[in-house]
Amino acid sequence: MNLxxxxxxxxxxxxxxxxxxxxxxxxxxxxxSKQSGSIAxxxxxxxxxxxxxxxxxxxGQQEDGRLIEQNLFSWIKLGAFHVDFSLRxxxxxxxxxxxxxxxxSLIHLYSIGYxxxxxxxxxxxxxxxxxxxxxxxxxxxxxxxxxxxxxEGVGLASYLLIGYWNQDTAKVGAGQKAFVMNRxxxxxxxxxxxxxxxxVGSLDLVDLQKATLSPKIAxxxxxLVFFACTGxxxxxxxxxxxxxxxxxxxxxxxxxxxxxxxxxGIYLLTRISPLLLQAPDVLSVIAMxxxxxxxxxxxxxxxxxxxxxxLAYSTVSQLGFMFLACGVGAFDAGVFHVMTHAFxxxxxFLGAGSVIHALHEEQNIFKMGGLSRKLPITTFTFVxxxxxxxxLPPFSGFFSKDEIIIQSLHSQYxxxxxxxxxxxxxxxxxxxxxxxxxxxxxxxxxxxxxxxxHAHESPLVMTLPLIxxxxxxxxxxxxxxSEGGHEEGQSIMIASVVVALIGAAFAFFRYRKFxxxxxxxxxxxKGLGIDVxxxxxxxxGVPLLAKGLSKWIEEYFIQxxxxxxxxxxxFSGSVLKSFQVGSMQVYLLMMVVFGxxxxxxxxxxxxxxxxxxxx
Amino acid sequence: xxxxxMMLIVACTVFLIGLMGVIFRKNLLIVLMSVELMLNAVxxxxxxxxxxxxxxxxxxxxxxxxxxxxxxxxxGLGLVIALFRTLKTADSDQIQxxxx
Numbered sequence: 212m213n214l215x216x217x218x219x220x221x222x223x224x225x226x227x228x229x230x231x232x233x234x235x236x237x238x239x240x241x242x243x244s245k246q247s248g249s250i251a252x253x254x255x256x257x258x259x260x261x262x263x264x265x266x267x268x269x270x271g272q273q274e275d276g277r278l279i280e281q282n283l284f285s286w287i288k289l290g291a292f293h294v295d296f297s298l299r300x301x302x303x304x305x306x307x308x309x310x311x312x313x314x315x316s317l318i319h320l321y322s323i324g325y326x327x328x329x330x331x332x333x334x335x336x337x338x339x340x341x342x343x344x345x346x347x348x349x350x351x352x353x354x355x356x357x358x359x360x361x362x363e364g365v366g367l368a369s370y371l372l373i374g375y376w377n378q379d380t381a382k383v384g385a386g387q388k389a390f391v392m393n394r395x396x397x398x399x400x401x402x403x404x405x406x407x408x409x410x411v412g413s414l415d416l417v418d419l420q421k422a423t424l425s426p427k428i429a430x431x432x433x434x435l436v437f438f439a440c441t442g443x444x445x446x447x448x449x450x451x452x453x454x455x456x457x458x459x460x461x462x463x464x465x466x467x468x469x470x471x472x473x474x475x476g477i478y479l480l481t482r483i484s485p486l487l488l489q490a491p492d493v494l495s496v497i498a499m500x501x502x503x504x505x506x507x508x509x510x511x512x513x514x515x516x517x518x519x520x521x522l523a524y525s526t527v528s529q530l531g532f533m534f535l536a537c538g539v540g541a542f543d544a545g546v547f548h549v550m551t552h553a554f555x556x557x558x559x560f561l562g563a564g565s566v567i568h569a570l571h572e573e574q575n576i577f578k579m580g581g582l583s584r585k586l587p588i589t590t591f592t593f594v595x596x597x598x599x600x601x602x603l604p605p606f607s608g609f610f611s612k613d614e615i616i617i618q619s620l621h622s623q624y625x626x627x628x629x630x631x632x633x634x635x636x637x638x639x640x641x642x643x644x645x646x647x648x649x650x651x652x653x654x655x656x657x658x659x660x661x662x663x664x665h666a667h668e669s670p671l672v673m674t675l676p677l678i679x680x681x682x683x684x685x686x687x688x689x690x691x692x693s694e695g696g697h698e699e700g701q702s703i704m705i706a707s708v709v710v711a712l713i714g715a716a717f718a719f720f721r722y723r724k725f726x727x728x729x730x731x732x733x734x735x736x737k738g739l740g741i742d743v744x745x746x747x748x749x750x751x752g753v754p755l756l757a758k759g760l761s762k763w764i765e766e767y768f769i770q771x772x773x774x775x776x777x778x779x780x781x782f783s784g785s786v787l788k789s790f791q792v793g794s795m796q797v798y799l800l801m802m803v804v805f806g807x808x809x810x811x812x813x814x815x816x817x818x819x820x821x822x823x824x825x826x
Numbered sequence: 827x828x829x830x831x832m833m834l835i836v837a838c839t840v841f842l843i844g845l846m847g848v849i850f851r852k853n854l855l856i857v858l859m860s861v862e863l864m865l866n867a868v869x870x871x872x873x874x875x876x877x878x879x880x881x882x883x884x885x886x887x888x889x890x891x892x893x894x895x896x897x898x899x900x901x902g903l904g905l906v907i908a909l910f911r912t913l914k915t916a917d918s919d920q921i922q923x924x925x926x
Binding site: 793794795796799800803 | 850
């Protein structure tokens with residue numbers, strides 16, 4: 212077996228589908244989603260099987276034996292700077308690989324049904340495979356530049372897929388927004404890489420983990436990496452792209468913007484966790500940003516009407532929880548929540564996709580209702596996801612989320628503020644998820660007659676992944692051994708379940724008999740004006756700054772210094788020109804004058820003893 | 827006139843007269859004559875120093891200089907005459923055919 216296989220299968224899928232798409236552009240021959248989708252899904256399944264092989268191999272080994280490294284070729288070689296293109300598999304990357312290939316396979320399968328009516332499914336599936344290829348590079352790369360390659364690659368794939376329906380300029384704009392926001396974060400990644408190289412002398416992750424840096428350097432590197440993560444993982448201040456990214460096809464939202472890509476920030480932080488532990492200040496910043504994001508986006512989610520937007524803000528909120536876990540030093544809990552979240556959030560996105568599919572692209576939850584009779588499987592699986600995100604035992608979210616909430620209080624870096632905000636976010640999460648669930652599936656129908664009649668359960672290719680993910684959401688929590696169990700941990704668990712139930716009950720009784728559209732606060736619904744602020748501040752500020760620079764720096768400073776240079780040349784030329792009169796006798800006079808001056812200088816030197824002449 | 831410094835002053839004066847002639851006169855013939863003056867001033871100082879140091883080397887140099895100066899003035903005069911024939915002038919400012 213070869214580690215490269217995991218990465219190469221999606222790459223081949225990407226190539227095959229890409230070439231098929233190019234050929235169909237030339238010949239006009241249409242490719243069905245079944246053809247291209249089965250190739251892409253097959254590639255992912257093969258990759259998943261390879262990952263399972265390694266999982267079995269690892270589970271038979273001791274903790275410290277779980278490492279496979281494979282050096283492929285020398286990638287960058289510039290004098291003393293040397294980067295190998297090598298893959299490294301350890302427990303952490305194996306977990307992420309399993310999530311990417313496993314959940315990825317299910318979502319590929321689901322896409323076959325979802326993209327049935329699409330014009331260019333080969334293009335879609337090639338992008339999806341490209342994304343998986345890049346994401347696997349991200350988690351398997353052994354060096355920072357390799358991770359950066361994957362980091363940029365998933366950003367590209369995400370951009371392509373958000374703007375997949377490129378006839379609609381708003382969707383293309385959403386893709387551009389995601390790309391630009393990510394680029395801002397990438398700047399942090401790059402600078403962190405440069406600084407790390409300067410002080411560690413290597414970009415290999417193992418060397419970075421072993422390095423001991425001064426607290427100041429560790430803080431700078433940690434903060435810059437965290438800034439990069441706020442871009443990719445949609446945290447304050449760069450989170451605004453994720454809700455807009457819902458413009459892409461729903462399976463894309465499930466795979467990229469819920470299960471995998473947005474969790475790469477957690478992966479990166481966990482990878483360099485030894486560095487972060489050297490800088491406790493950065494940890495507290497991460498925890499604060501994480502919990503604030505969790506709370507703020509949960510508030511915004513409560514006022515959304517679009518089913519996908521709710522799930523998007525919910526994702527941001529859950530990512531905030533993961534960052535909170537990283538920030539209190541409980542990286543394990545964060546990664547565990549990545550896994551469970553991948554299961555239940557992918558499930559909910561796919562469920563939402565199933566609903567949208569059934570209702571012909573209707574996304575407003577106030578124009579749904581009573582779908583539990585029409586879509587029984589979707590409803591059932593969605594309820595499982597709902598229970599998991601609420602953290603009801605024994606669903607997976609219960610284990611991971613409560614672990615984070617416990618750690619936010621009991622960890623070495625935890626404190627009451629983090630704990631209370633985490634609990635408040637959990638309450639809001641329960642509220643908005645129950646609101647979504649009740650309004651879509653259980654309240655009286657508010658649909659138009661025609662849509663209601665056409666609503667039907669999705670085909671098997673779409674319900675199968677739903678069922679698989681529902682099972683995973685149910686049992687996913689038992690894959691991890693919690694160290695909790697002490698008394699206080701138990702009381703916190705009970706408290707958080709009670710809080711979730713209170714939120715759920717409140718939403719349930721409020722929306723059970725809802726039959727009109729809710730008047731939500733426009734300010735909250737539009738994302739607390741953060742987008743407006745960015746538009747006003749950066750959208751107008753940067754051109755203003757540029758204008759100012761062009762006026763003051765360009766016009767006055769650069770142009771004038773250039774003018775000064777030309778003036779200097781002109782002036783010295785005009786001075787020197789006066790010596791070149793073209794008359795031999797003037798030259799002779801000058802020769803005599805300077806010759807005399809030289810002789811006087813020599814004589815003077817001899818007299819003062821500077822030059823010794825003779826004996 | 828037995829003092830060497832007086833001889834040197836005479837040599838210096840003659841040299842300067844020659845130099846001024848070279849620099850300020852336009853007529854090439856005069857310039858040539860001035861050059862001869864400068865050479866002779868140098869000869870004078872040679873002889874003076876030779877007497878001062880009781881050595882013959884200065885005298886020999888003078889003989890050399892006089893020979894070379896004779897040759898030089900022959901060539902120089904020839905050139906000036908050739909120039910005058912072609913350009914109808916011996917004014918150094920007027921001779922600028924190389925510049926144009």
